[in-house]
Structures are given as structure tokens and as C-alpha cells.
Amino acid sequence: MSDFATARHNMVESQIRTNKVTDTAIIEAFEFVPRELFVPKPMMGVAYVDEDLAIGSGRILMEAMVFARLLQTALPDKSDQVLDVACGCGYSTAILSRVSGTVYGIESDEEMVSLANERLGSLDVDNAAVVSGNPLDGYTKKAPYSLIVIGGGVERIPDPLIAQLSDGGRLVTILYEDGARQGTAVLVEKFGSTVSKRVIFDASVPLLPEFRNEPKFVF
Template identity: 45%
Template sequence: MTDFAAARFFMVEGQIRPNKVTDHRLVDVLSETPREAFVPESARGVAYVDDDLPLGNGRYLLEPMVFARMLQYVSVQETDRVLDVGCAGGYSTAVLARLAASVVGLDSDAGLTAQAKAALAAQGVVGATVATGPMAEGYTQSAPYDVIVIEGTVPEVPAALAEQLAEDGRLVAIVQDERGVGEVRLFQKAGGVLSSRILFEAQPHTLPGFAKKTTFVF
């Protein structure tokens, strides 16, 4: 039988802390949130692996180190309203709910959102809701958001998500560049303009429904 508490401890000490994750609130939440509760039963034994974890139907749970570093850079505050895009089985939403005032987990896969709702309820997570819909379109009902987290690689940040980011808001995403390399980027909105900077490289699996808009050159 897997000792999940020990696996979680070794995830934090072996994957999180050595990779420049020093935010004490974030480390504490990662130490307390059971990843195994948000993945299929068949995957629970490897819930803390240092790689993207297959959830079925072509979807994955982000590698712990990549997820933790993304959250550290986006600096979630206790007063923030958060949109968690690609929430899958709800693990990321559970972590964000313990860091922020409120979080909406959004996913296009109805099966995954049903699992997320059940898992969040079973874990007694408060301040979190889960919605099903096109991920690239965001969730306007609760916008604007202080923080938006995109849980996978995308070719670009859709305009709809940028529009739902509040003034002075932060968005973190893994954007695939022209070489096919994934770059974790931090976007910030100031004066209605979105600017970004590259944080580090990562190669998570892509999220569906984020096709890059076609442009024509004449």
C-alpha cells in the first residue's frame, strides 16, 4: 500500500524545494493537498511522479515542479480571484483555493469536471467552483480575475482570457515558441495592455481547444 503522506513529503523535499520554490504558503499548501485524491484510482500509486501524469482521454496533470514554480511566479494572494484553466480532476483548483479568496476551475472535459467537483467536495475545499466549457473562452460570469493560470502548453494566450484579466492582474501560461519549445511566461496587465516575460522552459502536454489564430499576409 502506498504511503501517500511520505510520497507527498518526498515530492516537496525532492522536487519542489530544490527547484527555487521558497514561498512558505505555497510549500505548506502543496505539503497538505493530496494529489492522489484528484487522479483516477489506477494512477494514485504514481500521483507524485516528477512528470506529467496521464489522466486519460489525452489529458495530464502538470508535473509538480512546473506547477509549483508557475504558482510562485504568479504570486497568488489571499484576496485574489483566480481562474484555473484546464483544471482537469481538480488538484490545481484545490491548491489555488487554499491560496486565494476564490477560484473557478474551468475545463472542456465534462467527465473531468464531474470528477473535480466530487473530489473537491470530498476534500472539503471551500471557495472553489468548477465549470465546464471551452477553455480558450474563459469564464465571463466571474470575471475579472486577479490571477489566471493555464494548466498546460498553448500556442498563444487567447484574447478572451486576456480580456478577463483585471487591471494589475497576472496570468501564467506555458506558450510554445516557433521552435516548438515551451516557455513559461508571466503576463501582467497595466493600463489595459498585456506584457510578458519568459520565466523558464518547460515541456508539458498541450491543452486542447487552443488553436492559434490564422493570420494572412498579402
């Protein structure tokens, strides 16, 4: 077993299985996808540390435990068409491709889009692709989605993303409401014209720049 394979196995055993993640398909996805391929080369040696990794352009690889718990909250399956928002170099897209039917990643950084598709290709992923665009706008071309995953902290969930959820669809992310310093993992569900939000667990991850609230000016 290579050093990276050992580190990946240890990540699954110590960071994921021990933190309320029991879904077999999700665990197997984290065991399979080589996290080191989705970080800049100088960071490959720390790809499996138990923390968020900043990979440039305001993007992160979310801490494995938090991302795995988000996915267990969403319970993706092979019937799902998924939108992976602010997906960076495609690690989350690769994970989602193992547990979902079809995945579209949306990313604004053109270089990351290219790298993501290259790496997905190297893993023979044939049910996922990353496209260029504004994460706030989603990807209307392939909407609606039964699952939307936002890959970082947000202070707001834009209306266009909610609009792209199918009836019965769900969205998961880490939400910082009203300037809170502590984020919470939330599950948003849409049934007809009704949208509900449920807090699942506390979590702190870096905020995505596009998903910060506009500054308020006081006169």
C-alpha cells in the same frame, strides 16, 4: 504516515523545495493536497512521480516542480480571484484554493467537472468550484480575475482570457511560440490597455489540444 503521505512529503522535499520554490504557503499547499485523489485509480501509485501525468481528454497533472514554480511566479494571495483554465479533475484548483481567495476552474469534460467538484467537496474546499465550459472562452460570469492559470502548454493565449484579467492582473502558463519545441513559463501582466509578457524559465509540458494553433495551409 501512509504511503501516499510519505510520497507527498518526498515530492515536496525533492521536487519542489530543491527547485527554487521558497514561498511557504505554496509549499504547504502541495504538502496538504492529496495528488492521488485527482488521477484515475490505476494511476494512483504513480501520482507523485517527477513528470507530467496524462489523465485523459487531453488533460494533464503538470509536473509538480513546474506548477509550483508557475505559482511562485504569480505569487497568489488571499485577495486574488483566480480562473483555473483546463483544470481537469481539479488538482490545480485544490492547490490554488489553499493560496488564493476564490477559485473558479473551467473544464470542457463534463465527467471531469463532476469528479473535480466531488473531490473538492471531500477536502472541504469551500472557496473553489469547477464549471463546465470551453477553456478558450474563460468564464465571463465571474470576471474579472486578478490571476489566470492555464494548466498545460499553449501555442497561443486567447484574447478572451486576456480580456478577463483585471487591471493589474496576471496570467501564467507554458508557452510554445512560433512552433518552438521548447516551452517557456511566461508571466503576462495587464495594466489598463497595456499587456506585457515576460519569460521566467524554460519548461516543457504537453500541449492542451484547444490551445494549439490552427494548421496553416501553403498553396
